[in-house]
Amino acid sequence: MRNGPETRRMIVEKSAAVFNRKGYAGSSMSDIMAATGLEKGGLYRHFQSKDELALEAFEFSIGVMTRKYREAAFRHKKASEKLLSVLSLYRHLTTEPPFEGGCPLLNTSVEADDTHPLLRQKAREAMESWLSFLEALLRKGIESGEFRPDLDLRETAVFLSSGFEGSIMAGKLFSDESYVELFLRQLRRYVERCLKA
Amino acid sequence: MRNGPETRRMIVEKSAAVFNRKGYAGSSMSDIMAATGLEKGGLYRHFQSKDELALEAFEFSIGVMTRKYREAAFRHKKASEKLLSVLSLYRHLTTEPPFEGGCPLLNTSVEADDTHPLLRQKAREAMESWLSFLEALLRKGIESGEFRPDLDLRETAVFLSSGFEGSIMAGKLFSDESYVELFLRQLRRYVERCLKA
Numbered sequence: 001m002r003n004g005p006e007t008r009r010m011i012v013e014k015s016a017a018v019f020n021r022k023g024y025a026g027s028s029m030s031d032i033m034a035a036t037g038l039e040k041g042g043l044y045r046h047f048q049s050k051d052e053l054a055l056e057a058f059e060f061s062i063g064v065m066t067r068k069y070r071e072a073a074f075r076h077k078k079a080s081e082k083l084l085s086v087l088s089l090y091r092h093l094t095t096e097p098p099f100e101g102g103c104p105l106l107n108t109s110v111e112a113d114d115t116h117p118l119l120r121q122k123a124r125e126a127m128e129s130w131l132s133f134l135e136a137l138l139r140k141g142i143e144s145g146e147f148r149p150d151l152d153l154r155e156t157a158v159f160l161s162s163g164f165e166g167s168i169m170a171g172k173l174f175s176d177e178s179y180v181e182l183f184l185r186q187l188r189r190y191v192e193r194c195l196k197a
Numbered sequence: 198m199r200n201g202p203e204t205r206r207m208i209v210e211k212s213a214a215v216f217n218r219k220g221y222a223g224s225s226m227s228d229i230m231a232a233t234g235l236e237k238g239g240l241y242r243h244f245q246s247k248d249e250l251a252l253e254a255f256e257f258s259i260g261v262m263t264r265k266y267r268e269a270a271f272r273h274k275k276a277s278e279k280l281l282s283v284l285s286l287y288r289h290l291t292t293e294p295p296f297e298g299g300c301p302l303l304n305t306s307v308e309a310d311d312t313h314p315l316l317r318q319k320a321r322e323a324m325e326s327w328l329s330f331l332e333a334l335l336r337k338g339i340e341s342g343e344f345r346p347d348l349d350l351r352e353t354a355v356f357l358s359s360g361f362e363g364s365i366m367a368g369k370l371f372s373d374e375s376y377v378e379l380f381l382r383q384l385r386r387y388v389e390r391c392l393k394a
Contacts, residue, residue: 021311021312022222022311022312023220023222023223023308023312025219025220025222025223026220026222026223026308026312101311102307102310102311106307106366107307109366109367109369109370110299110303110304110307110308110366110369111220111223111307111308113299113369113370113372114218114219114298114299114369115218115219115220115223120370123370124370124371127367127370127371152382152383154379155379155382155383156383158364158367158376158379158380158383159360159364159379159380159383159384159387161363161367162359162360162361162362162363162364162366162367162376162380163356163359163360163363164359164363165359165362165363165366165367166358166359166360166361166362166363166364166366167355167356167359167363169303169306169307169359169362169363169366170306170324170355170358170359170362172306172307172310172311173306173310173317173320173321173324174321174324175310179355179359182349182351182352182355182356183355183356183359185349185352186349186352186353186355186356186391187356189391190356190387190391193390193391194383194386194387194390194391
């Protein structure tokens with residue numbers, strides 16, 4: 001028998017995948033019960049409501065993705081390589097997705113923007129961290145002389161992030177990771193012609 | 198008293214906005230009743246199920262957006278101007294959105310990809326038309342000598358569409374259209390440096 005914190009963590013992990021695939025509104029407590037193997041009573045011993053669980057599951061998902069994008073950057077030396085490595089995280093969207101159900105930031109943002117203020121707030125914070133991370137990579141590239149000194153950091157980060165999220169959307173829609181690959185090919189041109197000094 | 202087809206059209210229009218804001222799973226028949234002013238019996242006289250209504254509402258939404266992006270292209274002569282005009286459709290996302298609740302293709306794709314095969318199929322068809330439309334604009338630009346002759350049409354269309362959808366996602370998340378404006382500013386650089394001959 002697992003202890004309390006372990007069970008709680010298992011619930012969060014399993015339901016993060018359910019929410020990411022089916023959405024918050026589209027996931028029922030029965031879906032969570034099926035994924036965790038727990039009865040309703042067992043779930044409610046740990047979480048008062050689907051909302052409480054949804055918020056914690058989203059935080060967990062973002063934690064996983066944050067570690068992955070930091071690791072992807074860490075593996076390379078040059079700023080352009082770090083950037084391309086991070087933006088390639090969903091290259092194997094269908095065969096080896098970094099997170100089941102696609103990008104949790106994309107899924108949660110699109111669902112929560114008009115409907116769920118608490119989740120929307122968490123998604124805003126996650127997006128803000130992600131954009132700041134991209135800006136930091138760009139800044140590093142400017143400092144090392146690799147990128148143009150007149151780059152607008154925020155503008156470029158928003159452009160990069162938008163393409164990244166939009167290509168995941170298309171790849172997921174068609175269950176075809178070649179959409180992500182097409183995006184990445186053109187992204188390499190963009191990095192060469194628009195970012196490099 | 199409105200006649201049948203008129204009422205049916207009114208139901209489709211009103212529920213398209215509800216679905217686009219709240220999602221399909223997140224919209225209840227009560228939401229549709231509230232938006233249309235009809236009782237459940239009145240709704241079911243026209244639509245057998247929420248699904249039937251959802252599919253027709255999505256087709257309606259895509260019809261509206263298709264007209265808007267064709268008009269946006271038609272207003273200009275040069276291919277680059279057509280392209281920028283089309284990709285600026287959500288520039289006034291918060292103050293004057295072309296469609297209430299944001300981009301129906303983005304919202305429906307993200308929700309339906311893992312959950313709703315019929316809607317996903319419709320979203321795939323809509324995405325395919327949208328990408329073909331962008332490709333046609335690019336082809337026109339190549340033929341007129343404005344764009345580089347070696348552009349990969351599909352790759353460039355996917356890149357443009359991805360940034361477009363991702364910037365709407367960010368703008369909606371923050372209820373702040375400056376994210377779309379930042380995307381568009383960098384897009385203009387991209388068009389100059391990567392697309393133009």
